[in-house]
Amino acid sequence: xxxxQPPSASGAPGQTVAISCSGSSSNIGSNTVSWFQLVPGTAxxxxxxxxxxxxxxxxxxxxxxxxxxxxxxxxxxxxxEDEAEYYCAAWDDSLAGWLFGGGTKVTVL
Amino acid sequence: xxxxxxxxxxxxxxxxxxxxxxAASGFTFDNYAMHWVRQVPGKGLEWVAGITWNSGIIRYGDxxxxxxxxxxxNAKNSLYLxxxxxxxxxxxxxxxxxxxxxxxxxxYYYGMDVWGQGTTVTVSS
Numbered sequence: 663x664x665x666x667q668p669p670s671a672s673g674a675p676g677q678t679v680a681i682s683c684s685g686s687s688s689n690i691g692s693n694t695v696s697w698f699q700l701v702p703g704t705a706x707x708x709x710x711x712x713x714x715x716x717x718x719x720x721x722x723x724x725x726x727x728x729x730x731x732x733x734x735x736x737x738x739x740x741x742x743e744d745e746a747e748y749y750c751a752a753w754d755d756s757l758a759g760w761l762f763g764g765g766t767k768v769t770v771l
Numbered sequence: 772x773x774x775x776x777x778x779x780x781x782x783x784x785x786x787x788x789x790x791x792x793x794a795a796s797g798f799t800f801d802n803y804a805m806h807w808v809r810q811v812p813g814k815g816l817e818w819v820a821g822i823t824w825n826s827g828i829i830r831y832g833d834x835x836x837x838x839x840x841x842x843x844x845n846a847k848n849s850l851y852l853x854x855x856x857x858x859x860x861x862x863x864x865x866x867x868x869x870x871x872x873x874x875x876x877x878x879y880y881y882g883m884d885v886w887g888q889g890t891t892v893t894v895s896s
Binding site: 693694696698700704705706707708711712717747749751753755757758759760761762763764765 | 806808810815816817818821830831832833866871878879880881882883884885886887888889
């Protein structure tokens with residue numbers, strides 16, 4: 663009942679990168695998804711909650727979506743400052759706890 | 772501004788105990804659930820435990836059940852994690868994290884928003 667992300671993704675400046683997050687009926691399929699950005703040396707930052715809701719301080723270049731047991735984070739207009747690790751998270755009903763994906767390292771070419 | 776500052780990390784031998792603390796400020800601490808999440812280099816994030824605003828509901832990740840205890844003192848705006856029977860695999864950066872839900876008696880819906888920078892725990896002989 664894990665949550666799976668690709669280990670890496672990349673794109674040139676200005677392009678759009680999409681990161682997938684694949685789960686099951688006990689987690690993504692029945693609960694909302696959040697996305698977090700991790701930059702070394704700084705506290706993790708919430709980018710998306712409730713599948714597609716963005717906190718006010720987060721750039722609108724970040725967008726989230728969910729369909730069935732999968733979710734996706736898109737980063738448009740890619741910038742060098744977007745180089746970071748990105749994690750999805752969802753509550754798992756079977757485990758009665760939060761599950762994180764394995765993380766995706768985004769590289770700006 | 773919401774701020775979470777963890778402390779209490781350090782190096783310990785396997786089987787020993789450690790108590791982490793988190794000092795919260797910038798928000799009404801006793802209105803929100805809180806979580807501990809750990810970050811293992813090269814292995815990502817793992818949810819450790821969560822506690823509702825009034826300590827009415829407490830949940831643990833499978834890997835720490837029976838060994839770790841989460842608690843809070845709302846009068847002191849503080850969150851704690853008592854870690855017993857520590858193992859090498861508990862080595863990680865431990866983050867204190869605020870939940871989004873206000874005065875909710877659940878841990879599963881709203882999710883986490885503000886994170887502290889973390890305190891490092893190293894378990895090694």
